[in-house]
Amino acid sequence: MAAAFSCSVSFPFTCSCNRSRYRGKVDIKINASSSSRLHTLDGIDGAGKGSSSLATATELSEEQIRQRIPTKKQLVDTYRQGLIIERGVGYRQTVVVRSYEVGPNKTATLESLFNLFQETALNHVWMSGLLSNGFGATHGMVRNNLIWVVSRMHVQVDHYPIWGEVLEIDTWVGASGKNGMRRDWLIRSQATGITYARATSTWVMMNDKTRRLSKMPEEVRGEISPWFIEKQAIKEDVPEKIVKLDDNATYVNSDLKPKRSDLDMNQHVNNVKYVRWMLETIPDNILESHQLSGIILEYRRECGSSNTVQSLCQPDEDEILTNGVEQSLLKNGYLGSLDSKTYGYTHLLQIKGETRNEEIVRGRTRWRKKFSTVLPYST
Amino acid sequence: MAAAFSCSVSFPFTCSCNRSRYRGKVDIKINASSSSRLHTLDGIDGAGKGSSSLATATELSEEQIRQRIPTKKQLVDTYRQGLIIERGVGYRQTVVVRSYEVGPNKTATLESLFNLFQETALNHVWMSGLLSNGFGATHGMVRNNLIWVVSRMHVQVDHYPIWGEVLEIDTWVGASGKNGMRRDWLIRSQATGITYARATSTWVMMNDKTRRLSKMPEEVRGEISPWFIEKQAIKEDVPEKIVKLDDNATYVNSDLKPKRSDLDMNQHVNNVKYVRWMLETIPDNILESHQLSGIILEYRRECGSSNTVQSLCQPDEDEILTNGVEQSLLKNGYLGSLDSKTYGYTHLLQIKGETRNEEIVRGRTRWRKKFSTVLPYST
Structure with missing residues (x-):
């Protein structure tokens, strides 16, 4: 039997929550083995508030009037x-890229893209007629006290x-294993149809009460599997393995402390902060x-909000070498031929523990030079 | 003659910029007296890139194709x-309130409201046909090297x-003094027409090169004054005076250091961070x-990004007294009668200087109890 540990559970996207949660940090039990590689979409907690009566209620609550979540599939x-x-x-x-979603050079930030992924995913469920009161949980999931947890996210930005x-x-959406x-997502220019970004993610279900992973109940499979298709935004025959960094990593950013404004409504750090x-x-x-x-x-x-986080980062070995070469090329004016080169970094976010550190997220990032080559219309 | 000081200039909203700015922090001169109460909408810098040729260009740049800023007034x-x-x-x-714009209890955060104010203001200029390549600057402003700077913002959320x-x-928009x-803004429920929030702000023009306040050139007045109306979202006969706090303030949050993610594309702290x-x-x-x-x-x-900021906060004196009373009432179960009570706080953000501190923002906030009374549909 796997050992259970006490851990403050956060969630990967900025979500809503129930009020009691917000009033104080709570500790919940997570099964150490089954929760590995998982990240709780904790805002879905709110799904437990019993809105499955939405379809049958004769009198709508204020929230129902204001939100108007469809109870039947909508096409538009x-x-x-x-x-x-x-x-x-x-x-x-x-969507139109908003003024506050852009960073340097008027381009959308990675954080904005993550936000748009979340928003469109939830609106997809919204349109399906399956959405309960929580953030993405179906009526069947709420009946089974289940919430979505994301285990992996892969984003490519061209x-x-x-x-x-x-x-x-x-x-x-599509099937991923049995449970x-x-x-997946694709972002395109509406004017030209050029693909700007693609993303794929993996989700499993967790029991909201026991905080243990759950099989997908037949009731829920019945709801969501009709929506599954095979199409993949990113083909990944063998997902890239991410090594675990240790304290010898080249770059270490320690003592990262969540501030109040870094926390979501559950007073937990959200995944954009991780990025x-x-x-x-x-x-x-x-x-x-x-x-x-x-x-x-x-x-x-x-x-959790009381944790102290350490962010480790390690450039790929060949990148270091190439970087050195590039510096000398730069000095000598021969950079042009390396413009298309990309740089890889391995990342680790961990909670600094008294006896041992706890992994939060492993990551890989890849970087390419900023030049006019990033503009799809350049000739 | 007013003394000039060197100061790293930021801007109040997340905006775009030109590339050179992004590559490093720059110091610019501001006239100390004329810049008081001002905050540079610095992203408008990009407006200086000469896009005033938009209307006459026969060949559109990639950015023009992708943005499609109207050159004539649009009605829809x-x-x-x-x-x-x-x-x-x-x-x-x-607008639909997005999943990542909400905080506790699924309600939009103040930050999201500020973002929506910015977005709709810019889209207003966008629709007018007056928008140049910068963030809100008209063609006439760009010709005169002028940018908008906000001096005051007042938001009420019901x-x-x-x-x-x-x-x-x-x-x-409307006139505010001569220059x-x-x-103003109003946010309403689309379903019921109930007003949720109202806001008013004051803007003046600054020369992008000299960083001095500017009169409104006749050319620019000709562009924007036809859009001015008298209507006011918040009637303010005598704007509330905000006292300057000193180090004796009740709450002091020191050593606030801008992180990379707190900075906008100009590597300056943006105004949402101030809030x-x-x-x-x-x-x-x-x-x-x-x-x-x-x-x-x-x-x-x-x-600027290298500054260390101190946030001071002082509850109103009568609030402290009342808070004490309320605590005893709470203990005795008599809270109900005080539900409608609000609490006032005075704020100051300042840069810790070696010889003296420099004010960034003075603020006032007012708070009311969270209860069902905040819901407009409650009877």
Whole structure:
């Protein structure tokens, strides 16, 4: 039998929660072995509030009136600018890149892309008529006290959208093993159809009460499997293995302490913060001259607000060598031929423990030079 | 003649910038007297890149193709779900509260409201046909090297929108003195028309090169004054005076250091971070049981990435007394009668200097108890 440990559970996306949770940090039990590589979509907690009566209620609650979550499948949502595609099972949403979603050079930040992935995924479930009161949990999941937890995320960015640009984001789901679900995304330029980014993620179910992984109940399989398709945004025959860094890593950012504003409504650190902590260890000169072309996150454990986090980062060995070569080429004006080169980094976020450290996320990032080559219309 | 000082200039909203800026922190001169109460909308820097040729260019740049900024006034924008109202001079945008814009209890965060204010303001200029390549600057402003700087922001929140709720945000502009502009906003529930929040702000122009305040050139007045109306979202006959706190303030949060992720694309702290720093000094027990009903920000100076910031916070004197009374009432079960009571706090963000401290923002916040009374549909 696996040992249980006490751990403050966070969740990977900014989500809602129930009020009692918000009023104080709670400790919950997680099974150490089964929770490995998992990250709780804890906001789904709210799903436990019993809104499965939505369909049968004759009198709507205030929240129901204000949210108007569909109880039947919708093909179009004009407010969300969403529509069902892929012969009835995929979802497409048109979005405009907002002024506060962009970073340097008016391009959307990685954090904004993660936010849009979350938003379109939830709107997909919203349109399906399956959404209960929680964040992405179906009615069947709520009846079984189940929540979604993400175990892995892989994002590839070919081109960063710019402020004011109109995008089409497609998302769909598929089977992942017997009890998991894959969710994929494609981001395209609405004007040209050029693909800007693609992403794939893996999700499993966790019992909200026991905090243990759960098989997918037949009731839930019945709800969601009709939406599964085979199509994959990123082909991954053998997912890249991410080595675990140790204290000898080249870059170490210690004493990262969640601030109140880093916490979500459950007073837990959210996954965008994880990405930030990872990227903050990348050396300034790389961040200034390069842009992220790919990121893989393996979620292993949550991080509470009282934890002290350490972010480790290690450039690939060949990159160090090449970097040295490049420096000398730069000095001599021969950089051009290396413009297309990418740099790889391995990441680890861990909680500093008294006796041992606890992994939160393992990550890999890949970076390419910022130049006009990132612009899809350049000739 | 006023003394000039060297100061790293930031801007109040997350904006874009030109590439050279991003590559390093720059020091620029600001006239100490004229820049007081100002905050640079520095992203508008990019406006200086000469896109005023947009209207006449026969060949569009890649950015122009991707952004498609209108060169003539538009009455409707289907992508932004925006339309021109108020007899041709106001702007209304329909938005859905996104999953990542909400905090506790599924309600939109103050930060999200600030973001939506920024977004709708810029989309208003976008629709006007006046927008140049910068963030909100008109063609005439770009020709005169002028950028917008915000000097004051006042936001009142009666009800916080919840996840999935459809909102209508109206924004319009008016004159403010001889050389300033007022911009107001109203946020309403689309379903019921109930007003959730209102805001007003004051803007002036600054020369992008000299960093000095500028009169409004006739050319620019000609562009924007036809859009001015008298209507006010918040009537303020005499704007509340905000006293300057000193080191005797009750709550002091020192050594706030901008992190890379707190910085905008210009590597300067953005104004949402200011709001966060201000709110982080509010005691936990107030934050957990109360919600912000109003905030006033007076922008006085920017904060650079190398600065160390101190956030001071002082509860109103009568609040302290009342809080003591309330604690005893709470213990005795007599709280009900005080539910409608609000709490006021005065704030100051300052840069810790070696010889003296420099004010960044003075602020006032007002808080009311979280209860069902915050729900507009409750009877």
